Amino acid sequence: MNSIRLGTALFALLAMPAFAAETGNVIRADGIRVEPFRDAKTIATLSVGDKVQIVKKNGGWLQIESSKGKGWVHMLNVRKGDIGKRSGDIGGLLGMASGRSGTGKVVATTGIRGLDEVELQSAKFNETELNLVESYAVSRSEAQSFAVQGKLVAHKFDYLPSPEVSPE
């Protein structure tokens, strides 16, 4: 069963690059946990370069299936959609395919020119639009009410330190 699934996954990976978002490549070794918590039981360890199928996401955790087992790993230890999309022609085509699927509507319907450096350099001050955006300003207390409506609760967290050691 597992090998059939893996075979299917590999086939999909090779034949249908548009589905690449469903798969991932392990970029840092990580334990496969039975639940999305650090202290949860680890059933196996994934190594760098291992392929995984992504089932779903929960906060910072991805539920995955792999030849080493099923379970949860840290989202940021897996790079989605592998097959070296950053190099070569295949990579370019793949990126384009997934990019298009992501923004198809926008590209097709707006037809608005991009914002390149030349356009930004030659841009002229638009007082009307500036006044308009300023008219949308929300006060701190209004934003607080908006948060309460969404049941958002503020927490304290320290800023993250700069990573001192780069990997590899």
Add this chain to the structure above:
Amino acid sequence: MKAIINYLLVTVLTLACSAAWSFDFGEEFKKVLKDGVQKKIEEKSDATTSSTLLGLVGTSQEEEITIGRQIAGNLLGASALVKDQGLQMYVNNVGRWVASQSERPDLAWHFGVIESGDVNAFAAPGGYIFLTRGLYSLLQNEAELAGVLGHEIGHVIRKHHLKILKQSSLVDLGGKLLSQRIGGNDKVQKLIGNGAEIVARSLDKNAEFEADRIAVVLAARAGYDAFAFPEVLQQIGHFAKDEGSVALLFKTHPHPDDRLEKLGLVMTDRLENVKGKTLVARFYRIKP
């Protein structure tokens, strides 16, 4: 107003005549900005932070807002706002709530979605933040929006653009002031270069990584799923480098994969068990 212009012209001419190019650019910078403030300012004096952070020339918050306002006006000249008040109000609510978790909660923050199919977001000093329709359309929930805005808020609170602006524009300020008559906005314009090019300028890579780390922390502080922002980076990472809509973003930022890798090094340990909301249901879907 006139008096200041006259004073400036006299000052500049005098300096030019005596070829005293060692004059204090910092002081000149301040003088030029002095009368440019048009907005009421909410926040209390930030002078200490400014001078510490900038380390170059102390810029008051008023001056910072004046510069940012000019840049924002220029950017809007290149791409107007999406004419959807519901959308704009929504983005301001989310943005202001996220910004409230920063060390500059009382700055007069402004957020807007602009008409461009490109995938990009921009920050100008003083709290003016914009994202494109193209980027907004990629977002799946409110937490992702919070993360994107948090990244730009990070640039503002760490004054990343203000710093490069000062490094680059102070140098030829003297020469530019000599050239022609100078009006209210024009004076600030001279400081920021052409149009809104400053927002298209690359920051130091580390400034981008820093803004990413700030983004996830501010989102977490605001009660959102901190891992929504990395999700956006993964999405953007799927674009090919040479695709037009991400050309400028990729040119001015490290590749999303590199950003994700850097985030992973510090984010996983600290925030892995933090459960925040994504608020998919409340997310404002942009009209195509």
